[in-house]
Amino acid sequence: MSAAAKKGQAPLLKVADLGAGYGxxxxxxxxxxxxxxxEIVALVGGNGAGKTTLLRALSRVIAATGKIEFSGRDLVPMTSDEAFASGLVQVPEGRQLFDRMTVEDNLLMGAYRRSDKAAVERDLKRIYGLFPRLGERKKQLAGSMSGGEQQMCAMARGLMAAPVLLMIDEMSLGLAPVVVEQLMAVLGTIRDEGVTILLVEQDVHLALSGADRGYVMETGHIVHRGAAKELIDDPEVRRAYLGL
Known part of the structure; x- marks a missing residue:
């Protein structure tokens, strides 16, 4: 368990008895x-487990029942715009960049709600420090970059929104292992800078290896939870998800 949780601090995000679906x-x-x-919390499970549905419920894209408390506020009655304005930012599966806009314009779109122009400029420089490749390609059309570079751009765009909680959906999907390692290192850096991360992944070992704590989801239920290292060492998790 992370140091913050050990100290008994109130959670930044608390979800209880949540229900959601479609039609x-x-x-x-x-x-x-x-x-x-x-802290970095991993939400892992196979395809169809309900992970993306949970993110959509948290982002208020779909209706939900139960309790969603974020920074001491009730998210359930909020719209998606209100949840975003509260600091809950999602990096969607598939990146969803503006392909015919430059890298830098995509990043600035992440900050479109911010009025603190000087801080936006500082954050842009910080982003180029975290992702040097984006600095090299800032005038390039986002759609012309490699898959790994596009994922960097999607994550950087989320960071430009100044998130309190950054939710990342299937970060590693379709990427080379060396790129995924780079992205995981960036997550560690921004966590150390105070950004909280909810990482949603099918790659169970990857997510748990870089997380503080984890939750395992199956068919819309949480079936395992605990410190990430404990979950990696759990015989049932190893057998069901790690092929060990």
Whole structure:
């Protein structure tokens, strides 16, 4: 467990008895989890487990029942714009960049709600420090970059929104291992700078290896939870998800 959780601090995000679905068809049932400030929490599970549905419920893109408390505020009655304005930012699966805009314009789109222009400029320089490749390609069309570079751009765009909690959906999908290692290193850096991260991944070993704590989801339920190292060493998790 992370130091923040050990100290008994109130969680940044608290989800209790969450239910959500589509068109009257339930996907999530009684989901409960917590994310504490300045930690990386991994939400892992196979395709169809309900991970993306959970992110959509947290982002208020779809309706939900139960409790979603973020920074001491009730998110359930909020719109997606209000949740975003509160500091809850999602990096979607598939990146969803503006392909015919430059890298830098994509990054600035992440900050479109911010009025602190000097801080935006400082954050842009910081982003180029975190992702030097983006600095080299800032005038290049985003759609012309490699998959790994586009994922960097999507994550950087999320960071430009000045998130309190950054939720990343399937970061490693389709990327070479060396690129994924670079991205995981960046997550560690921004966590150390105080950004809280909820990492949603099918690659269970990858996510748990870089996380402080983790949750394992199956068919809309949380079936395992605990410190990331404990989950990696759990015989049932190893057998079901790690092929060991």
């Amino acid at each position: 009257g068809m339930p996907v999530l049932r009684n989901v409960s989890l917590e994310v504490h400030k300045a």
